[in-house]
Amino acid sequence: MxxxxxxxxxxxxxxxxxxxxxxxxxxxxxxxxxxxxxxxxxxxxxxxxxALSEHPELRNESVRWGEKYGSGSGASRLITGTSAACLRLEDEIARWKGTEASIVIGSGYLANSGIIPALADRSAVIFADKLNHASLNAGCQLSGAEFLRYRHNDVDHLVSFLEKHKDNPRKLIVSDTVFSMDGDIAPLDDIKRLAKEYDALLYLDDAHASGVFGEHGEGLSDGADIAMGTFSKALGSYGAYAACSSLMKDYLINRCGTFIYSTALPPAVLGSIAAAVSLVQTxxxxxxxxxxxxxxxxxxxxxxxxxxxxxxxxxxxxxxxxxxxxxxxxxxxxxxxxxxxxxxxxxxxxxxxxxxxxxxxxxxxxxxxxxxxxxxxxxx
Ligand SMILES: Cc1ncc(COP(=O)(O)O)c(C=O)c1O
Incomplete structure (x- = not known):
């Protein structure tokens, strides 16, 4: 042995x-x-x-931000890791997504594994699509909430869970918009309607739709309480965002562990994100x-x-x-x-x-x- x-x-x-x-x-x-x-x-x-990862504007902005602000961000966002340029970028992301505010987080995995536990605790119940990304499942498991997985894209199954738990005031529906391994799209209109009807928070992961769908590449997460997405796919860079209300942003700044306790993205990455967010809207x-x-x-x-x-x-x-x-x-x-x-x-x-x-x-x-x-x- x-x-x-x-x-x-x-x-x-x-x-x-x-x-x-x-x-x-x-x-x-x-x-x-x-x-x-x-x-x-x-x-x-x-x-x-x-094909943005090779775009000259992303490369140039990455170099420019790196030269201007240095190679590392030096601290977490709440210490000295938030520059004025970073806050401007968050405003721009919010405009692009059509929300009041947005918050940039280190990666998609960090966003999903940190925000979900901030939104759901042991008293909560989470309704999640069976084929959600592993990072969403990680967040759901870490939260300690009751974690119910409905059959893939099966609205009736989701309704049956919601009905059973309708009296719980802490409900969270979690779904990918575009599923990463099947390339299909969630029944978003139904899910949005049900979130309203049952007064549940709605968390949509727009990682594979950001940059690809929507007139300005804003994706498919319109109407969610948290519209999370990544810059690592169609936006050709790295990192993640959560687009949300100002109230929600304020809460996440104070409650999301993977935002609070992780070093801010390096300036060179933020530079390429800024270029990508602007380019996808052209x-x-x-x-x-x-x-x-x-x-x-x-x-x-x-x-x-x-x-x-x-x-x-x-x-x-x-x-x-x-x-x-x-x-x-x-x-x-x-x-x-x-x-x-x-x-x-x-x-x-x-x-x-x-x-x-x-x-x-x-x-x-x-x-x-x-x-x-x-x-x-x-x-x-
Ligand atoms: C749907 C989805 N969400 C989140 C992630 C994680 O994002 P990141 O690679 O930025 O950690 C991925 C894949 O990488 C994904 O496919």
Whole structure:
């Protein structure tokens, strides 16, 4: 017996069941391509939906803020980690999202795992979609609240839970707007209506809709008490926001542990966020969003015609559901041989027997790239 036995046992089981994860050095070349072991690959696995991570304005602002304010923020937001520029950025994010206020937090995981426990304690009950992101589940579990998970996008199931707990004054509904692994969209009108009807707080995670949906890329979280989103995906940078009322912001500043006890984002990151928030609202970006919409619809419908199961995807995230983890690894390897990075996603990230290739389309992909992917998938 050794104190490391449980670690070795875990890794062996992961290996045996084809669920072991490994890190690979995949170097970005552009939003379209990555380099691995000296070879170039078409990259269909990043969340860089608007291809902004390589945009010169993000790079330039990142450098400018870094030069002006230094490489680190030096302290948490409540100590000396809040510059005037950071507060201006929060005002701008609030304008973009159509809310009174916004608060920038270190990352999406930090936002979800810190804000939810601030909103729900042991006396509360949380109603959460079964396929919510792991960071939302972490927040729900950390809160100590009763944590009820309704079947994916099943409004009737949500209603049955709400009815049962209608007398509890502390209710919180939590859902992704766009689901990260299925690429489908929550029944947002129903969820918003139910939150009002049952007087529940509504927390929406707009990570995969921010920058991609809405006339100004503002996403799909309109009307939520907390409209949380990230800058790490379509906005091409890093970090997260919660757009909310001024009252809620005031509360989070005083109550959200991952905001209070974590160092503020570095200025260079804030600079690229500022550039991205401004860029996604431009007519050029609006045009790019329309083109992206046409591209991912073309890819999804072509895959459906070829007989692939793409679940209910309606976004740039398109799963090709295979089921078995070993089979999905084989499929991904075949695509890899053809110069395409489309990586497998296996349990526990997705439910058992739903291992898949998770494809994500971005604004830099050409129709030729997409046809190459379709052809490779058909042959594989
Ligand atoms: C829906 C969703 N929420 C939150 C996160 C976490 O955000 P971050 O990567 O900024 O920690 C992710 C993924 O990264 C996500 O897909």
């Amino acid at each position: 050794s104190k490391y036995d449980f670690i070795k046992d875990f890794l062996k089981e992961a290996e045996d069941t084809k669920l072991k994860r490994v890190l690979r050095a995949i170097n970005p070349v552009s939003a379209r391509e990555s380099e691995f072991e000296g070879r170039r690959f078409l990259n269909f696995s990043s969340n860089n939906y608007m 007519p050029a970006c609006n045009e790019a969003r329309k083109n992206l919409y046409e591209k991912f619809t073309y890819l999804r419908t072509s895959l459906e015609k070829a007989g692939f199961d793409t679940a209910n995807s309606r976004t740039p995230v398109i799963p090709v559901i295979i089921g078995d983890s070993g089979e999905v690894i084989k499929l991904s390897s075949k695509l890899f041989e053809k110069g395409i990075l489309a990586l497998p996603v296996r349990p526990p990230t997705v439910p058992k027997n739903t291992a898949r290739i998770r494809i994500s389309v971005n604004a830099a992909h050409t129709y030729e790239d997409i046809d190459r992917l379709i052809d490779a998938l058909k042959k594989a």
